[in-house]
Amino acid sequence: MAVHPSPVPPIRIDFSAEDRRWITERIDEVLANGQLTLGKYGEQFEAEFARASGARHAIATSSGTSSLEIILRVLDVVGRDVLVPADTFMATATAVLAAGGRPVLMDSDPRTMSTTREEILRKLTPNTAGVMIVHIAGIVTDAMPDIAALCQARGLWLVEDAAHAHASRLAGRHAGTFGIAGSFSFYPTKVMTSAEGGMIVTDDDHLASEARIPRDQGKASFHQNLHVRIGSNWRMSEPHAIIGLRHHTHLDEMVAARRHWAARYDAALLGTDHGVCPIAPPAACHANYYKYPVMLPDGVDRQALKHWLRAEHGVICAGEVYEKPLHQHPALEHLATPDLAQAEYLCARHLCLPMFASMTEDDVARVLAALADARGRGLLG
Numbered sequence: 507m508a509v510h511p512s513p514v515p516p517i518r519i520d521f522s523a524e525d526r527r528w529i530t531e532r533i534d535e536v537l538a539n540g541q542l543t544l545g546k547y548g549e550q551f552e553a554e555f556a557r558a559s560g561a562r563h564a565i566a567t568s569s570g571t572s573s574l575e576i577i578l579r580v581l582d583v584v585g586r587d588v589l590v591p592a593d594t595f596m597a598t599a600t601a602v603l604a605a606g607g608r609p610v611l612m613d614s615d616p617r618t619m620s621t622t623r624e625e626i627l628r629k630l631t632p633n634t635a636g637v638m639i640v641h642i643a644g645i646v647t648d649a650m651p652d653i654a655a656l657c658q659a660r661g662l663w664l665v666e667d668a669a670h671a672h673a674s675r676l677a678g679r680h681a682g683t684f685g686i687a688g689s690f691s692f693y694p695t696k697v698m699t700s701a702e703g704g705m706i707v708t709d710d711d712h713l714a715s716e717a718r719i720p721r722d723q724g725k726a727s728f729h730q731n732l733h734v735r736i737g738s739n740w741r742m743s744e745p746h747a748i749i750g751l752r753h754h755t756h757l758d759e760m761v762a763a764r765r766h767w768a769a770r771y772d773a774a775l776l777g778t779d780h781g782v783c784p785i786a787p788p789a790a791c792h793a794n795y796y797k798y799p800v801m802l803p804d805g806v807d808r809q810a811l812k813h814w815l816r817a818e819h820g821v822i823c824a825g826e827v828y829e830k831p832l833h834q835h836p837a838l839e840h841l842a843t844p845d846l847a848q849a850e851y852l853c854a855r856h857l858c859l860p861m862f863a864s865m866t867e868d869d870v871a872r873v874l875a876a877l878a879d880a881r882g883r884g885l886l887g
């Protein structure tokens with residue numbers, strides 16, 4: 507086994523010394539004044555996020571999971587079917603279940619890791635209330651305008667689970683703003699973080715004001731103990747808002763850096779004989795490169811390859827976007843249908859290369875050299 511001074515990690519979470527000082531000063535302030543939840547920093551974070559996403563409203567929440575559930579509760583999916591991609595995180599579907607709906611799984615588009623208008627048409631029934639699109643890896647499919655038009659024509663709402671897609675755009679339009687609402691996650695591994703947290707964006711005034719009610723235990727307002735709806739504790743605390751507000755100031759530069767490293771990978775891997783095939787975003791998509799997924803040739807053992815890359819080159823490709831589609835998890839196997847082959851294939855056959863804003867030329871060169879070595883030794887088919 508080769509010895510490497512320091513591995514190339516799959517991701518890194520960056521807060522500079524100045525960021526940390528800014529954050530701790532303000533956490534000290536809210537600890538001193540006792541305004542620890544639903545305060546001015548949450549409001550500032552909401553205002554900044556709305557402005558940057560081109561949405562009229564943003565509502566900060568405790569997580570991307572709670573953002574989704576709040577949206578679905580406001581839309582009222584009780585007893586209704588909601589179309590959800592099979593290739594997504596558990597929370598997309600469990601939010602539907604928690605809000606009283608029934609997730610119906612859609613197959614994937616191998617070109618974009620999203621889904622297609624045709625697949626939505628195949629899965630629609632009179633009981634369908636709406637469609638959830640997930641921008642896997644930060645890629646916004648160029649089918650979004652057609653999907654939005656289809657939903658509008660059929661009287662369905664469109665919700666984007668944009669947990670991966672901070673600052674991703676399609677033809678200048680931000681992820682999260684194609685339908686009635688979008689949901690973001692600030693889980694630590696995301697493109698930006700608030701440690702834990704989520705955000706709803708919407709242009710719909712009614713949804714925006716309604717979403718604040720379940721977020722805070724269904725109370726008519728923060729200062730009233732009158733519960734007018736069923737909700738939960740889905741508030742964002744002020745320390746979380748402070749972290750998110752600061753990290754958000756770096757979002758554009760972090761995405762620019764990710765796009766720079768992605769372009770370096772592209773130059774070496776797209777259309778070449780490296781043995782792996784990047785899933786390139788459509789031309790109109792300004793992707794944030796939350797992940798840089800590549801497809802492996804058939805027959806390559808992904809686990810063995812990852813182990814070899816780490817052992818021989820110190821290159822850690824830790825996580826897939828999703829290793830299995832939802833219906834292959836025991837908790838959701840009841841959602842399985844026989845027509846989800848593309849999602850199964852995508853989940854089983856892709857690999858994510860290291861990707862984070864503070865990568866270096868040396869990191870990229872080491873990843874590419876490792877892949878070239880794997881190719882040379884016949885490990886990539």
Ligand SMILES: Cc1ncc(COP(=O)(O)O)c(C=O)c1O
Pocket residue numbers: 569570571572594595597598640667669670690691692693703704
């Ligand atoms: C696609 C998707 N949806 C929802 C979530 C849930 O977000 P959170 O972890 O903030 O609850 C995630 C986060 O991992 C996600 O990747």
